[in-house]
Amino acid sequence: MKNEKYTISIYTENNLGLLNRIATIFLKRHINIESLTVSSSEIENVSRFIIVVDISEEQVKKVIGQIEKQVEVIKAYYHTNDECIFLQSALFKIKSSLLFEERQIQNIIKNSNSQIVTVSPEFFVLAKSGRREEIDKLYEELSFYGIMQFVRSGRISVTKDEMKISEILRKQLN
């Protein structure tokens, strides 16, 4: 079976140790986690994990089964790139002097649709949100001039389909 990029969304109780418990499910099966984001969700006290993996559909189904089996997991889903809206964020720290010495940098910033979030005499910070390839492209362009620091977040994603988590929780409590 062919590998594909899957975005796994997990709704969980906001409990200590759950990140570890979920991570071990991937580790046990020797699956590399490409990116992982944990945040609050639209429901109070419910966390949302977004995990990106590159595996076969058969594997992802089994992983979802194992994740949902965990006592504190409310529901888990997997989606292909076509089924969700997703992006990543990245920060670039760059020498301020380059802004004046290298005119091309201004064009790169303009064309990349990124924002300057802070400027100091020594450095400025550029923020860019978007698809992985867009961030990669900006990185490539800027790295020619030198990047002082670079960081990229995990993927965040919402699905085109409804998730109905509140409904599931209501049902469980009745």
Next chain:
Amino acid sequence: METITKTKQEVSKGTTVKISGAEAMVRCLLEEGVDLIYGYPGGAIMPVYDEFYKYKDALHHVLTRHEQGAVHAAQGYARVSGKVGVAIATSGPGATNLITGIADAQIDSTPLVCVTGQVGSHLLGSDAFQETDIISISTPVTKWNYQITKASEIPETMAKAFYIAKSGRPGPVLIDITKDAQFGEVDFAYKKCEKVRSYTPVPEMDKAEIAAAASLINKASKPFIVWGQGLTIGNAEEEFKAFIEKSGIPSASTLLGLSALSSDHELHMGMVGMHGNYAPNKLTNECDLLIAVGMRFDDRVTGKLEAYAKQAKIIHFEIDPAEVDKNVKTDVAVLGNVKDTLSAILPLIDKKEHTAWLKEFRDLYDIEFKEVIDEQFHPKSGGLTMAETIESINKVTKGEAVIVSDVGQHQMIASRYCKFNKTRSKITSGGLGTMGFALPAAIGAKMGAPEREVVAVIGDGGFQMNIQELGTVLQTKAPVKIVVLNNQFLGMVRQWQELFFDGRYASTEMTNPDFVMIAQGYGIKSRKISERKDLNAAIEEMIACKDSYFLEVAVEMEENVFPMIPTGSSVSDIRLK
């Protein structure tokens, strides 16, 4: 005793009392109906042990000789009784010593609550004396775990622990409790847990699935059932019997499913798997419908997956949705507790008899009998065989005993040949294959079913892995019967070396001590036999003994277990020699 009853009444009236965390822990256990617990004390759990001292009339603590012994004893207790087994240990090495048993309970779905002491919460992460991160260590092998750092968390957490351990597909729960939480105070009120909002223990039964399964069953001409421990855990033995008797379907057990159906039932076709019976393995690849009931298609059952029952439609009765399609792709998955789903399907099933199909099983059994069984039961020469010993135990116990086996050749022989009339009569380490399981598990089993005869059948290798638990037998006077089948080898590994490693016996030969002297040192009546003529009398003497008894049987050194499905082979390539 008076204080216990008094405080219990106060609790049931809904009023609260201020008590220490340690006392709250003991009171939680009592509220859950626990009266027996296995453990080993140490620094970080001493406040709870101090409460055990005060509550010793209500809660009996069994001091094992090693924490691994405690957790296996709790497993034996849980498996024989269906109740939650409880083990307790201190932090650090006490906690890590529980891990093997916890992993064993996880893979064999045994309900356990394990309590471990922990260093004070202000010391967490400081590498304090006997500090270990048992939450991280136990995460992959527990159904749930939690670290209590405040006394106030104890009642709710313990209620949740018991609920999770025993509901749905059971499993082990570990509760780690810091020393300051044991010393802290709590307004104690106990409410049993009945719901956790993120957790669905039993999936909803779907009528369409039941109907689809019934239709496949009614249409099948060569249906075959493989059942597992799900029947025992779900208390569905009667429902299962009614189901097979109406449908007339030949049925075989997994290793852990043994004894859920009595051995002499006419539709009982033996055991599937690597050392299972010839007919059910072979005919797995001949049936047109395979019905899996409360089992999980372990690789020791299926052999090579690509060649497992490919010709058949598959129905899977299962409580855990994660097991569906995990190893074997099913046509119809019937989710739910097997007790409910089997009751629901019964009225939809046609009454049938599969005479010709059954004959295929019997013919293959005759081949197995001629080629394998007869020779093991009635050897023409050589020393005693393991099978003869098991046969003798069958004769004397008349299938009424609980047989606890360890792991290896003797386990396979015991599983193949032991006769069972009652459910929950076969206790062994299945999924994890933990050597050293049987002796402590037998102690737990005897305490969980004191009215029943409990016979531990152990190899000389496994016996020495937890031999120290003879001390627990001595101290508790638990009248377990211990049979060591001594071939002076790690027999199963030796068999593989003989068959697959050109007979290079790397580290499988054992120089053993005088087991009889050791057992006598622990005050246990002991005997060793090596002659065929002494076998029956020795087993009779052992079973007749009111106290614990140790019997060493010197068996043939290089006996092999057959039939056998070599690793990576198809079930239909099962070898008779």
